[in-house]
Amino acid sequence: MGGLGLVGFTPSAEAISFLNDRGPSAVLEAPEGHARLLWGREPSKIWEGENKSLQxxxxxxxENGGQELFHSSRLSKETPIEEFFVSGLREGDSVFMLLGPSGQVLDRLTVRTQYPKLQFVFGLVVLGTVLLVFLVAVIWRGEVEGRSSSS
Amino acid sequence: MKVEAPLLDVSTAVALLVIFSLAWVAYGYWLGRKSQGTPDGVMLAGRNVGLALGTATAMATWVTSNTVMLAPKFAIQMGVWGLLAYSTASFGLFLFAPMAARIKTLMPKGYTSGDFIRLRYGRPTWYLFLVISLIYSLAWLVSMGMAGGIVLEALSGLPYQVGMTVILTVCVIYTLFGGLYAVIGTDFVQSIIILLLLLVVGLVAVIHTDYSLMHQTLIAQRPMLLDVLMPVALLSLFNNMFFGLGEVFHNNVWWSRAYAMSPQVAQKAFTRAGFLWLPIPILAGFIGLSAFSAGIPIGDPDMTGPLVAGTLLGKTGALFAFLVVFASLASSIDSLLASTSDLLIEDVGEGILGIRKSPEYFYLMSKGTVLGLGLVVWLLCSMRMADLIQVLFLSGPFVASLIWPVVCGLYWPQVSGRAAFWAIITGSGLGLYTYFEIGWFVASLIAAVTSLAVLLTLTKYFPTQFVWARLKEG
Structure with a gap:
């Protein structure tokens, strides 16, 4: 298909500035159940020496004091930024960014609400389904009526 | 976008580019002999395209670089729903199939989608439609040209400017010489290349994938990819569907193919193209997910497909990735060049400026338009402006707001030009607002819902009675 993006992810200027200012960090925007995370690190600082990639x-x-891993990824010098989606987070949740097997805490983030609530999401899903059914019905009925009028 | 080391060496990439470029140009030139320089020949391949060529051109045009590069990215970012979300673009082909037959029946002499909007709704709606359609087509063209340069650079180290220029030049030359005959004929061969090579890489990925390991890796590293209720993935499912429907329903790429076939052939061709296209993003997405079990580190999600192909099949896989990307780009760029030129000749040239497609001038008009359009696209691609890509993303709500004016305009005589105009304006406006306020994953859906609500309301209170016979003038 044509319109759904182009190869090559380009983060916004604000995001790059934010990431560069803060070093190893993340932008975490989440409602109930949905979040977008954009993270990275200024290449010149972290990729010195033998560091080819970073887990x-x-x-x-x-709430019980434990921790639950919800995303793990590997960054490299050429691709220090990744964008992806997560779920299961709520406003106010604390998220830690840990370095590889050592577990060194790189950053701590508090989830803030940016995206629609779950009810809104499911409302749109229902709306999308109704819209699709209606579209098929319009075409189907149009075809049936077109055939009967031509015969 | 760069990978640590190119998957193919430059000399191999140059050799492939030269061989395939010469082959496409020679084949396109040979096919174009049939066009005889007439409007019907150049713009619509003599209005007599058969089922095999019709199916292949519809399928190949819809396989863009995004299909093979973005589908794996969707899969590794949004899991199975993301993978299926991309494949919903096939609904556009399925639902356009009966519409294509009706278009050809109602407008046997039509040339463009603009012809329909002008005759059906009048000039104000037609102007609005032309602005949206031309900007969308140009953005799509530029994004494909840029993708060509970027992907070939990432795969082989070939400089961006060289890869982009070669792909655009090849497509311009054979479209220039052969018109729609060349576009459809080359699409046929390109569709076979895309299907066969993707099938080989997909099969190797299926055989090599340790499904248990894949599942364990996903649970351990990306558990959210297995969450069937991930909201953004659910939203993207419908958003992509309506974005794709808007793209197919309004764009002259698809209308020109409808005009080029008989009603019976058009319906069958689009349906079969939908079935052939449907598994491609699923296969490409699966190849992306298989990277987790193969232990392939994904640096840049856009490069997942070529990276997996290169890892599983070595240099052969990289070569396959190169050929698939080249074929999918060429099959989309040539179609867009031809159909956008048609829109410029028929709607802007004849409709607005009053330059008639007379036999003595048409040859020069058609060649000049393709060449001029190619030059504009090349200049915009050369600037490598990221903002232009945003135009393509932003076009989602605009094209989605065209769905109902097109569909209802084809089947309901009561819909007026005023209803269609305001449906497009309000749908685009609210869709754009939600794009910035919420995100891309709701914009097209909101635009389609708003557009329908306005169209239904205005049709109920201000109905008209359109006479279908008026469309035969087109």
Missing amino acids: VNLVLQL
């Missing part, structure tokens, strides 16, 4: 884990601080 970073994101863990959610649970």
